[in-house]
Amino acid sequence: MPTPFAHIWAAVAISPFFSDKRNLVKLLLLGALCTIVPDADVIAFDFGIPYGHLFGHRGFTHSISFSVLFSLLIIGLFYRDSFANRKIWLPLFIYFFLCTLSHALFDAMTNGGKGVALFAPFYNERIFLPWRPIKVAPLSIDGLMSDWGRKVLISEFKVVWIPCILFWLTVLGLKRVR
Numbered sequence: 001m002p003t004p005f006a007h008i009w010a011a012v013a014i015s016p017f018f019s020d021k022r023n024l025v026k027l028l029l030l031g032a033l034c035t036i037v038p039d040a041d042v043i044a045f046d047f048g049i050p051y052g053h054l055f056g057h058r059g060f061t062h063s064i065s066f067s068v069l070f071s072l073l074i075i076g077l078f079y080r081d082s083f084a085n086r087k088i089w090l091p092l093f094i095y096f097f098l099c100t101l102s103h104a105l106f107d108a109m110t111n112g113g114k115g116v117a118l119f120a121p122f123y124n125e126r127i128f129l130p131w132r133p134i135k136v137a138p139l140s141i142d143g144l145m146s147d148w149g150r151k152v153l154i155s156e157f158k159v160v161w162i163p164c165i166l167f168w169l170t171v172l173g174l175k176r177v178r
């Protein structure tokens, strides 16, 4: 995986498309949660579930199906009233769906580990995207402090942080002009 810092940038980068100014902080916090929740599956290792299993690391929680379900769950828990109005819940659904899915897509651009089960549970093969510029990050804090961790953060800065920040600023700028 990339580090959680890199994943969270996706929630910020696409937020101007969906921002509800009354509740921007809530939207961003929940969006950030969506970008990191797929890696809760590392707990599978503690239960002896192998990496390659449907519910192993980078399995079902890294799929399009999970992104749909988790987005609906977030809306059900935090924006339940919005279900009455499609103009409100649909943009929220798309935002949280994209935030969650961005995690799997970033993982699929890393240079290590197994790919992600993007189409699970219908097709459980692990896949990578053809372009994999992100160095795979250590899973521990100690690892992040190491030379490897430093190289990962530099690579993420170039491949994830800068493009996300530029994208975010561009969209914000365009919205101002309109």
Ligand SMILES: [Zn+2]
Residues within 6 Å of the ligand: 001, 038, 039, 058, 062, 103, 107
């Ligand atoms: Zn992951």
